[in-house]
Amino acid sequence: MRVAVDVGHGWVKAVASDGRREMFPALLAPEPAGLDLGPLGNGVHWVVVRETGREEKYLMGEAASRLATHNWTQDKAADPATLALVLAATAMLDAQAPLELAVGLPLSWFGRQREALRQALWGRQASVRVAGREASIACERVVVCPQGVGAAVHALQAGAIGEPGYHLVVDVGYRTTDWLVVEVDRDGAPHGLADLAGTVEQGIHDVHLATARGLEADTGVSFREAELAGATVVAHGREVDLTPYRDAPLAGLTDEIARTVHVRMGDMVPKLRTVLLAGGGGQELAPRLRIGQAPHRVVPEPMWANALGFLRMLGC
Ligand SMILES: Nc1ncnc2c1ncn2[C@@H]1O[C@H](COP(=O)(O)OP(=O)(O)OP(=O)(O)O)[C@@H](O)[C@H]1O
Ligand SMILES: [Mg+2]
Numbered sequence: 001m002r003v004a005v006d007v008g009h010g011w012v013k014a015v016a017s018d019g020r021r022e023m024f025p026a027l028l029a030p031e032p033a034g035l036d037l038g039p040l041g042n043g044v045h046w047v048v049v050r051e052t053g054r055e056e057k058y059l060m061g062e063a064a065s066r067l068a069t070h071n072w073t074q075d076k077a078a079d080p081a082t083l084a085l086v087l088a089a090t091a092m093l094d095a096q097a098p099l100e101l102a103v104g105l106p107l108s109w110f111g112r113q114r115e116a117l118r119q120a121l122w123g124r125q126a127s128v129r130v131a132g133r134e135a136s137i138a139c140e141r142v143v144v145c146p147q148g149v150g151a152a153v154h155a156l157q158a159g160a161i162g163e164p165g166y167h168l169v170v171d172v173g174y175r176t177t178d179w180l181v182v183e184v185d186r187d188g189a190p191h192g193l194a195d196l197a198g199t200v201e202q203g204i205h206d207v208h209l210a211t212a213r214g215l216e217a218d219t220g221v222s223f224r225e226a227e228l229a230g231a232t233v234v235a236h237g238r239e240v241d242l243t244p245y246r247d248a249p250l251a252g253l254t255d256e257i258a259r260t261v262h263v264r265m266g267d268m269v270p271k272l273r274t275v276l277l278a279g280g281g282g283q284e285l286a287p288r289l290r291i292g293q294a295p296h297r298v299v300p301e302p303m304w305a306n307a308l309g310f311l312r313m314l315g316c
Helices: 080-093 107-121 145-159 203-221 243-271 277-286 300-314
Strands: 002-007 011-016 021-025 029-030 046-051 055-058 098-107 124-130 132-147 166-172 177-184 190-200 233-235 238-241 272-278 296-298
Touching: 002 046, 002 080, 002 300, 011 029, 011 300, 021 080, 021 300, 029 080, 046 080, 055 080, 055 300, 080 098, 080 107, 080 124, 080 132, 098 145, 098 300, 107 145, 107 203, 124 272, 132 145, 132 300, 145 166, 145 177, 145 190, 145 272, 145 300, 166 277, 177 243, 190 243, 190 272, 203 233, 203 243, 243 272, 243 277, 272 277, 272 300, 277 300
Parallel strands: 002 098, 098 132, 166 272, 272 296
Antiparallel strands: 002 011, 011 021, 029 055, 046 055, 046 124, 124 132, 166 177, 177 190, 233 238
16 A cells, blocks of 8 residues: 655645545644543544554644644654654554555755655554554655655646746745746656755744734733644633734745745746645635746645655655
């Protein structure tokens, strides 16, 4: 079975060759000390990873939002939490042997870390218990893909990139924004332009951070970023609408990303035929984000773009 897992800094998106999908916040918290709450416990949200001589147990996804902070590691291959999220997502898809796995790295980290991440997952054998399922996982083939390229491959596959010319793909995530220019030549063949691609360390998390600061100033209550993913929060027994706290930071992030990508692309901006927006952040910023005058479009299923592109790169 083939499985692609996009372990984003915000959300894990996993797709399988049989069409199954799973998405959950990329949050893990170590087992908290406390009482066993029986039927009100967080049983289904635990992930237990067992390998030879080692067992790790975490609270995962939504259930960890009050206890966990998003993982900002720069070295994904050496990070047990990243590897546990990959294994948990694979187990949730009920992946059957032989397992072929695709995972991603932000564009500008890709060259440096791809081999280490591949080695960290390849041949790995683990028993994983999650959401009431127990799965035995052994990765027989591992492909590491660059994230923005996954989104571009998905956009090509979905027919969102077609006409000859330059197309800019912007994948706005929780922590990072990957951008990449794809040139479609006169014969219709696509080529990624390596000198016109990169990662900007800006994403929706910057909005959550500013929202948390504003809320704390007004209410005196501090919130973790992951608690601000919804439309409202409760402070002092009162439901607080997050919209006024989010609006200005959202506009600020949109302008900042547009400016940064514009500066890095220089005189290529007026030559673009289209701008394709991907990632959950791409969808969220789409009403405002403008880079030059070319038509802007959101790719189909923007949040799944990388995972679907990775699956394609595995040969599906
Ligand atoms: N249905 C949705 N569920 C969750 N988040 C959504 C949804 N629609 C849009 N979003 C936005 O998408 C953001 C996450 O985007 P995405 O999953 O592309 O980031 P990521 O891949 O986790 O991060 P990065 O690429 O930086 O590692 C969320 O912070 C939220 O603002
Ligand atoms: Mg992403």
